[in-house]
Amino acid sequence: MQQNAYRNLFNIAPALLCVAALDGTFLRVNPAFARFLGVPAEDLVGRPFADFIHPDDQPATDGAMQRLRQSEGITGFSNRYQGADGDYRWLRWHASSDGTHIHAAAQDITENTRKNEELDHLRTHDPLTGLVNRAGLEARLAAHLDTAADGQVGMALYLVDLRTFRDVNEAYGFAEGDRVLCTLAERLKHCAGEDALVARLSGDVFAVAAPDSPKRRTVQDCAAKLLRCVEEPLHTGAGDPVRLSARVGADWGVLPYRSADSLITNAQAALNRIKRDGEVIGTHQQQSNNTARGRSLMLAALYAATAEKEFQLAYQPQVQLSTGRMIGAEVLLRWQRDGTPVPPNAFIPLLEESGLMLPVGRWIIETVCQQWRAWNRAGHAPARLSVNLAPAQVRDPELINHLKQCLEDARMPASALQFEITENVFLSKIDQHLETMRQLRDLGAGLALDDFGTGYSSLSYLRHFPVDTIKIDQSFVQQVTSSPGEAAITRAIISMAEALELKVVAEGVETAAQIGFLRQHGCDIVQGYYFDRPLTAQELERKLINPQVRSSPDPEELGAQGTLLIVDDEEGVRNALRRLLRRDGYRLLLAANAEEAFELMALNQVDVVLSDQRMPGTSGTKLLSALRHMYPDTVRMVISGYTDVTSVTEAVNSGAIYKFISKPWDDEQLRGYIAEAFLMHRQN
Numbered sequence: 001m002q003q004n005a006y007r008n009l010f011n012i013a014p015a016l017l018c019v020a021a022l023d024g025t026f027l028r029v030n031p032a033f034a035r036f037l038g039v040p041a042e043d044l045v046g047r048p049f050a051d052f053i054h055p056d057d058q059p060a061t062d063g064a065m066q067r068l069r070q071s072e073g074i075t076g077f078s079n080r081y082q083g084a085d086g087d088y089r090w091l092r093w094h095a096s097s098d099g100t101h102i103h104a105a106a107q108d109i110t111e112n113t114r115k116n117e118e119l120d121h122l123r124t125h126d127p128l129t130g131l132v133n134r135a136g137l138e139a140r141l142a143a144h145l146d147t148a149a150d151g152q153v154g155m156a157l158y159l160v161d162l163r164t165f166r167d168v169n170e171a172y173g174f175a176e177g178d179r180v181l182c183t184l185a186e187r188l189k190h191c192a193g194e195d196a197l198v199a200r201l202s203g204d205v206f207a208v209a210a211p212d213s214p215k216r217r218t219v220q221d222c223a224a225k226l227l228r229c230v231e232e233p234l235h236t237g238a239g240d241p242v243r244l245s246a247r248v249g250a251d252w253g254v255l256p257y258r259s260a261d262s263l264i265t266n267a268q269a270a271l272n273r274i275k276r277d278g279e280v281i282g283t284h285q286q287q288s289n290n291t292a293r294g295r296s297l298m299l300a301a302l303y304a305a306t307a308e309k310e311f312q313l314a315y316q317p318q319v320q321l322s323t324g325r326m327i328g329a330e331v332l333l334r335w336q337r338d339g340t341p342v343p344p345n346a347f348i349p350l351l352e353e354s355g356l357m358l359p360v361g362r363w364i365i366e367t368v369c370q371q372w373r374a375w376n377r378a379g380h381a382p383a384r385l386s387v388n389l390a391p392a393q394v395r396d397p398e399l400i401n402h403l404k405q406c407l408e409d410a411r412m413p414a415s416a417l418q419f420e421i422t423e424n425v426f427l428s429k430i431d432q433h434l435e436t437m438r439q440l441r442d443l444g445a446g447l448a449l450d451d452f453g454t455g456y457s458s459l460s461y462l463r464h465f466p467v468d469t470i471k472i473d474q475s476f477v478q479q480v481t482s483s484p485g486e487a488a489i490t491r492a493i494i495s496m497a498e499a500l501e502l503k504v505v506a507e508g509v510e511t512a513a514q515i516g517f518l519r520q521h522g523c524d525i526v527q528g529y530y531f532d533r534p535l536t537a538q539e540l541e542r543k544l545i546n547p548q549v550r551s552s553p554d555p556e557e558l559g560a561q562g563t564l565l566i567v568d569d570e571e572g573v574r575n576a577l578r579r580l581l582r583r584d585g586y587r588l589l590l591a592a593n594a595e596e597a598f599e600l601m602a603l604n605q606v607d608v609v610l611s612d613q614r615m616p617g618t619s620g621t622k623l624l625s626a627l628r629h630m631y632p633d634t635v636r637m638v639i640s641g642y643t644d645v646t647s648v649t650e651a652v653n654s655g656a657i658y659k660f661i662s663k664p665w666d667d668e669q670l671r672g673y674i675a676e677a678f679l680m681h682r683q684n
């Protein structure tokens with residue numbers, strides 16, 4: 001009877017199910033799996049899975065099979081199978097073995113993977129010009145280095161900073177400004193030549209990376225050439241040619257002895273200097289001896305501090321929004337040099353470069369375990385302490401033994417610890433690092449991928465990492481309420497984490513608006529100054545003894561139905577609209593400019609937005625295009641007395657706005673349009 005029931009389940013389940021032999025051949029597959037592969041179930045018996053697996057995924061699959069043969073289960077392993085249509089599709093596996101057979105279930109996660117690829121593109125490209133952005137530039141330079149014959153490349157990096165671009169926007173409007181930037185991007189590519197890479201780093205800063213073994217002279221010539229190329233009049237087709245001017249800051253060096261990041265930073269320093277001095281071309285001056293001497297003095301002080309264990313630890317609470325309770329804390333290293341705190345970003349890189357991170361890292365683990373022990377004895381240990389693990393620590397063959405010893409000494413369960421690792425750990429020796437991570441997981445410790453979104457590794461790798469949590473980097477979090485790009489990335493990270501059954505923590509949360517956005521999009525755990533700065537052990541202990549329930553912005557408000565946001569810079573118009581619409585029973589929010597609108601959108605669940613077209617600093621269609629990306633479910637309308645036909649048509653055609661209403665409006669007609677917009681929102 002029971003066997004019949006299982007057989008029925010096996011036959012009707014939409015999941016892809018199979019029973020396999022330990023040598024990697026199918027013994028039975030369910031109809032869903034046979035359909036997926038496009039081969040009758042009976043013909044699959046005895047066939048190796050290798051016939052269907054993407055050749056690149058074979059080694060990882062062999063590794064998974066090896067673990068199954070040792071009777072370990074696998075959860076969340078992914079590889080590509082060739083489906084009935086001939087295309088490879090990503091499958092995510094859960095499997096176990098009883099020593100003779102493997103029982104496995106898979107789910108098709110291809111769509112999700114495509115989303116990852118789109119997200120990768122979003123993260124590394126400027127949507128306007130299609131050029132790479134800073135992350136894309138750094139990644140390309142790293143890839144370029146990988147293919148260089150002798151593992152090194154001379155590289156000159158130029159930052160082209162437009163001086164008068166704001167005037168172009170003001171004089172000709174944003175649409176023309178966008179066209180100018182696109183034309184300039186093409187021109188810079190042409191001028192820099194085929195071997196060079198052109199990037200757009202921010203609104204009016206482009207970068208050109210040219211592989212070369214340059215000398216100061218050629219760098220200056222090249223900078224002058226770029227400058228001339230910017231200064232040529234630009235014809236975009238509309239009216240008079242636009243004239244731009246720029247400054248160029250440059251630096252050069254040989255990768256990998258210099259990082260892409262340091263070339264950009266130094267070129268920026270050169271730019272800052274020439275801005276101050278009123279010049280237009282500058283190269284980075286070699287760092288003065290002072291700085292080199294400063295570093296070696298700091299290093300000497302760090303050696304002494306390591307020997308004397310003169311570091312401290314700070315603890316920053318992590319708060320669960322749904323309950324308002326602290327669920328753990330991140331441990332952060334602190335160092336005071338002669339009584340003055342030194343920022344971690346100033347001394348931790350030096351610890352890493354010098355190899356001191358290993359002993360300091362051990363001290364951190366010992367101290368955290370002993371601190372937990374003291375709190376536990378006093379009856380109020382935190383549920384989880386999250387410790388940053390530097391790449392050198394992950395590589396340390398003694399890491400696991402040392403950790404076990406510390407846990408034992410403190411009688412601390414490994415589950416009270418989580419380790420935070422950055423993606424950079426996976427740039428090399430992936431297998432060795434994965435093994436260490438598995439061992440940490442086997443012990444029972446949690447694993448989080450830190451600074452998520454800033455690294456270079458492909459997101460599709462995420463499925464291979466045995467992590468249970470991802471931390472969204474603060475650079476995204478801090479812009480979620482003002483930048484559509486950052487908001488889109490953050491939403492995509494949250495939904496991807498959900499699909500992969502990972503927890504997600506947002507770090508660097510500073511404002512109520514950020515909390516509103518994060519909660520609205522399903523991120524429940526946050527860490528940041530909004531709730532707490534990093535605390536001393538004593539300060540954290542006080543919070544453990546007296547747990548508070550933290551209130552975040554009112555959830556009732558965020559979930560209210562029928563909310564209309566009105567954006568208009570004229571107070572008279574805002575008031576007139578408020579009076580007109582008050583009796584229709586909507587909850588009305590009023591914003592005087594785009595910034596206020598972003599803030600209110602983040603804090604509230606807004607259904608319909610009605611925006612004026614002409615406002616200082618931006619246009620209604622621009623604002624609504626941004627909102628369309630950040631809050632696709634809203635219904636958006638423009639109200640204006642002035643019609644710029646091109647931009648309105650573009651906005652309507654691209655789906656950014658649903659309706660255009662002209663000023664002065666007819667009261668009854670406007671109420672009708674708004675009622676219709678709410679209806680439309682409910683039907684969406």
Ligand code: C2E
Nearest residue numbers: 332333344345348388389390508509510527528529530534
């Ligand atoms: P991280 O791991 O991304 O740590 C979070 C950083 O953000 C901390 O900076 C924290 O103080 C800061 N932060 C937290 N909330 C906010 C906020 O609301 N706004 C802003 N602006 N910042 C916030 P901190 O302590 O300076 O540490 C900097 C970095 O140094 C860390 O970045 C981590 O990469 C490294 N680090 C710190 N402690 C350790 C450690 O014990 N071991 C290792 N390997 N690295 C550490």
Ligand code: CA
Nearest residue numbers: 330388420450
């Ligand atoms: Ca961290």
